[in-house]
Amino acid sequence: MAGLEPGLLGEHLAPLGRRITELLQHKRLGLSEAARRIRIVSLASRPVGAFFQVLASATLQRRRVRVRYHSRSRNEVVEREISPQRMTHYRDNWYVDAWCHHRNALRSFSVDRVMEATELDLPALDFQDSKLDEYYASAYGIFAGKANKTAVLHFSPERARWVADERWHPQQVGQFLTDGTYELRIPYRDERELVMDILRHGGDVRVIAPKTLRKTVQETLRRALQNYEGQPDPAGKETRRF
Numbered sequence: 001m002a003g004l005e006p007g008l009l010g011e012h013l014a015p016l017g018r019r020i021t022e023l024l025q026h027k028r029l030g031l032s033e034a035a036r037r038i039r040i041v042s043l044a045s046r047p048v049g050a051f052f053q054v055l056a057s058a059t060l061q062r063r064r065v066r067v068r069y070h071s072r073s074r075n076e077v078v079e080r081e082i083s084p085q086r087m088t089h090y091r092d093n094w095y096v097d098a099w100c101h102h103r104n105a106l107r108s109f110s111v112d113r114v115m116e117a118t119e120l121d122l123p124a125l126d127f128q129d130s131k132l133d134e135y136y137a138s139a140y141g142i143f144a145g146k147a148n149k150t151a152v153l154h155f156s157p158e159r160a161r162w163v164a165d166e167r168w169h170p171q172q173v174g175q176f177l178t179d180g181t182y183e184l185r186i187p188y189r190d191e192r193e194l195v196m197d198i199l200r201h202g203g204d205v206r207v208i209a210p211k212t213l214r215k216t217v218q219e220t221l222r223r224a225l226q227n228y229e230g231q232p233d234p235a236g237k238e239t240r241r242f
Helices: 008-012 014-024 052-061 129-136 157-163 192-199 211-226
Strands: 063-071 076-090 093-100 105-110 114-123 149-155 173-176 182-188 205-209
Touching (some): 052 093, 149 157, 149 211, 205 211
Antiparallel strands (some): 063 076, 063 114, 076 093, 093 105, 149 182, 173 182
């Protein structure tokens, strides 16, 4: 719980944290070594910034928030009034799922990119859990929206020994084909995160459908290869492309 960061445990859950510690140290439970023997490794996590507490508090208290936000994808700073719905800890990073009153739509904001946050004395709009799940959980990854495409991926028999036991999406469908290839079908809407996860498997995966996803992966691999095709300079070093 403490590893989820960043201070919310100390302010709101300290009594619970102390009780859990007492239970872990109880000899009859045999868990006194838990804190030393259980290890959680975080990779590529980002600092949450200065406004996690404001956003978390507003989410729990059901209040609107005015934020200044730096969008990585557009590389621009925007101001938004939001009704936070949930705080989401995803792949070692925090996001606030919220109704954006400017866009009149549900959006996700990376907490570490919030430059300013002010809780307003206005009640947040509320949405049913089913509505939030439909928007945030039906498609692949953190880029939300209702799924409208299905990726069909084929993994080599060697890679299938790992992928067949992995859960990429709650609604995924997987099966072994007669040649040992593992076929995985995943619903998605935005392909960006899916493309990154496909590329992790290098030559052991092939995109079968849709054609748009297959083309994106091909173009990404082509650009990656170009980074290694520079001509040697007089000192015998490759010319860098970036």
